[in-house]
Amino acid sequence: MLQTGLIGTGYWGPNIAKSFELTGKAAMRWFCDVDTTRLNKIIEKYPHANSTTEVDRMLEDPALDAVAISTPAVTHYELTRKALEAGKHVLVEKPITLTSKDALQLIAFAQDKHKILMVGHVFEYNFTVRALKNLIDSGELGEIHYLNFERTNLGPVRTDVNALWDLASHDVSIMCYILDGSPMNVTARGQAFLNSDLEDAVFATFTFANGVIAHVNASWLNPRKVREITAVGSKKMAIWNDLDQQNPIQIYDKRVEWPSEIPDTFHGYKTAVVNGGVYIPHIQHNQPLLAECEHFFKCIEQECQPQTNGYSGLRVVLALEAATASMKNQSKIATVKMRDMEAHLESLIQQHPMGDKEILQQFVENVHEHLSVDPTPSMEPSSKGASAGGK
Numbered sequence: 156m157l158q159t160g161l162i163g164t165g166y167w168g169p170n171i172a173k174s175f176e177l178t179g180k181a182a183m184r185w186f187c188d189v190d191t192t193r194l195n196k197i198i199e200k201y202p203h204a205n206s207t208t209e210v211d212r213m214l215e216d217p218a219l220d221a222v223a224i225s226t227p228a229v230t231h232y233e234l235t236r237k238a239l240e241a242g243k244h245v246l247v248e249k250p251i252t253l254t255s256k257d258a259l260q261l262i263a264f265a266q267d268k269h270k271i272l273m274v275g276h277v278f279e280y281n282f283t284v285r286a287l288k289n290l291i292d293s294g295e296l297g298e299i300h301y302l303n304f305e306r307t308n309l310g311p312v313r314t315d316v317n318a319l320w321d322l323a324s325h326d327v328s329i330m331c332y333i334l335d336g337s338p339m340n341v342t343a344r345g346q347a348f349l350n351s352d353l354e355d356a357v358f359a360t361f362t363f364a365n366g367v368i369a370h371v372n373a374s375w376l377n378p379r380k381v382r383e384i385t386a387v388g389s390k391k392m393a394i395w396n397d398l399d400q401q402n403p404i405q406i407y408d409k410r411v412e413w414p415s416e417i418p419d420t421f422h423g424y425k426t427a428v429v430n431g432g433v434y435i436p437h438i439q440h441n442q443p444l445l446a447e448c449e450h451f452f453k454c455i456e457q458e459c460q461p462q463t464n465g466y467s468g469l470r471v472v473l474a475l476e477a478a479t480a481s482m483k484n485q486s487k488i489a490t491v492k493m494r495d496m497e498a499h500l501e502s503l504i505q506q507h508p509m510g511d512k513e514i515l516q517q518f519v520e521n522v523h524e525h526l527s528v529d530p531t532p533s534m535e536p537s538s539k540g541a542s543a544g545g546k
């Protein structure tokens with residue numbers, strides 16, 4: 156039985172603790188929070204566990220194997236670094252860090268310590284999201300033209316990060332997962348209403364190398380809770396609705412089939428529209444957070460890389476950094492350079508022994524310097540439409 160700890164016992168953390176024990180693979184040994192009221196509340200449910208407001212006290216316990224970090228995003232880097240340095244496996248909530256440089260550091264620390272570093276991109280463990288990916292990969296929708304993500308609600312309002320980093324981080328992880336890659340560039344706009352520094356509503360459009368565009372509308376200042384993805388393909392279209400427990404995916408057998416010449420009459424247009432109706436595939440549900448925690452423990456046991464490992468967290472951060480650059484630069488297109496960064500980092504890791512901290516520091520800085528997001532590039536040419544596989 157793995158001995159586990161949780162740092163951050165606010166809204167989300169207790170769900171992780173519960174899922175940890177539900178896996179049957181772990182026992183909660185420690186809880187840490189700077190807020191003693193929250194700490195006292197959670198310890199009532201786990202009387203066998205220890206509690207502390209000092210993270211170091213928890214991390215110095217040699218019997219502790221792994222920790223989950225579910226604190227505000229601004230604290231993720233520091234707490235994850237400490238946990239890895241103390242020799243613990245880490246599951247850190249999204250976003251992994253607020254800069255790609257910090258994410259790289261954590262990847263390197265985890266590698267150095269031979270510990271698992273996993274990011275809580277929970278939607279990648281959701282069977283309904285996987286079903287949407289399978290639908291795209293199978294070619295049933297045809298060539299993917301675009302994806303539209305909506306993630307709105309009234310609250311919860313964050314005070315450490317904006318709606319891009321808090322909400323759209325989920326959508327960026329989903330789009331990278333279902334399209335098997337990182338976006339090439341992004342144009343974004345956000346508006347702050349409640350807090351002058353933090354955008355409550357963000358509209359971002361990411362472009363992938365195959366020409367697929369993925370638009371995100373993320374806002375915590377909206378009357379309606381929406382969690383939707385629309386996938387528009389050349390053959391069919393699909394809508395994923397996370398709030399519809401019965402029918403999370405609906406497939407629309409709809410498209411426009413132009414004749415050899417574009418019709419110039421309304422009647423001509425009508426005859427070009429194919430409407431084969433809507434159908435609902437049967438999809439097996441799961442508990443995504445439980446699946447995420449099971450995967451974390453499996454990776455610890457088998458010493459393998461998690462699906463949402465540090466690199467996966469990094470590619471989300473790089474896309475969000477580019478979106479931030481665009482927002483700060485009047486929505487000009489900003490490039491995301493993930494592919495170069497991954498390749499560069501891999502080769503540097505192979506070249507340098509990770510034991511030497513100075514070399515490690517240097518290589519991380521080099522990578523960041525070489526591959527940081529350029530806020531003012533021009534739009535690269537793209538061919539319209541993706542293959543059926545969405546590659």
Ligand SMILES: NC(=O)c1ccc[n+]([C@@H]2O[C@H](COP(=O)([O-])OP(=O)(O)OC[C@H]3O[C@@H](n4cnc5c(N)ncnc54)[C@H](O)[C@@H]3O)[C@@H](O)[C@H]2O)c1
Pocket residue numbers: 162163164165166167168187188189190193210224225226227228230248249250275277321
């Ligand atoms: N995967 C998801 O669907 C999902 C959902 C909600 C939140 N989250 C993520 O979980 C994290 C926490 O979000 P939340 O909504 O639970 O926030 P929250 O504010 O409700 O809870 C955060 C807790 O961390 C504690 N804390 C802050 N700094 C700390 C420190 N240095 N050491 C120890 N404890 C500290 C706070 O006292 C608080 O109890 C965020 O990163 C958020 O993005 C993920």
